[in-house]
Amino acid sequence: MTRTGFIAVLGRPNVGKSTLVNAMVGEKITIVSSKPQTTRNRITGILSRGEDQFVFIDTPGMHAPRTKLGKYMVGAVEHTIGQTDGAIVVVEPEPRVGDIERDILRRLSASGTPIILVINKTDRSNAVRIAETIAAYSEEFELDAVVPTSAVRGKGVDEVLGEAEKFLSEGLWFFPGDISTDQTERRLVSETIREKMLRLLSDEVPHGTAVVIEEFVDEGTLIRVRAEIYCEREAHKRIIIGHGGEMIKKIGSYAREDLEAFFGVKVHLDLWVKVKEKWRDSDYYLGDFGYDLKHDFE
DSSP: OOEEEEEEEEOSTTSSHHHHHHHHHTSOOSOOOSSSSOOOSOEEEEEEETTEEEEEEEOOOOOOOOSHHHHHHHHHHHHHTTSSSEEEEEEOSOSSOOHHHHHHHHHHHHHTOOEEEEEOOGGGSOHHHHHHHHHHHHHHSOOSEEEEOBGGGTBTHHHHHHHHGGGOEESOOSSOTTOSBOOOHHHHHHHHHHHHHHHHSOSTTGGGOEEEEEEEEEOSSEEEEEEEEEESOHHHHHHHHOGGGHHHHHHHHHHHHHHHHHHSSEEEEEEEEEEOTTGGGOHHHHHHTTOOHHHHHO
């Protein structure tokens, strides 16, 4: 008999949620970077093995929003809490419960959602600090399991999956067994380009960017993509393009490498940069760029 379950992956920004989801799925389906608030949408990662199908919902980091885009991201988290069969809450080895973590855990507990606490980045910590972290959370909340991990190194990932199996129930799978995400090809391309900007550009610039795929043509052995990168300032546009077009070429080259590995064919990327001032606070542009709070979460 087949089993399935939806499992939310929650936590503050930059604790390794997307890295953990990629490690559990066994394929890169959500972007990662060292900068906070990398994930903007809820990303579905799907793992099908044997008779079981896990559906992981990777959410943006919970934070205090300062723009309408930030409100969209927090809305994605709030809409997910209490709507899944189980939850994985990712924290770092800190021997106290933070306000954001407390808020998430209280909401999950109130909804009756079973919880796995994942203490990530253990490769940067020590046994004493990890034990103190376990004690701090266990004293305040009823947890179904606590698993120390280093997602970036793949340590503890199998243990998390083993605990997550308890969230599955008998039923038909929601997705075909040969896919790892429900993201569209256009979304995968736009997120891959944005990831390269997050890695290559200074802290201020990439958070004010959006990537819109204007053309996606699959010719069988070649995929042609025309993408427009939107930023909020002319100064940011110059930084993204770089001297003599050097930076935009580097962004395109790195993104193309990942996309060709994912699609298994050659990819031609045509990148353009445009300025839309204060787009992160514009309902019109947010909707146009794929961040529609009312449509997505109401």
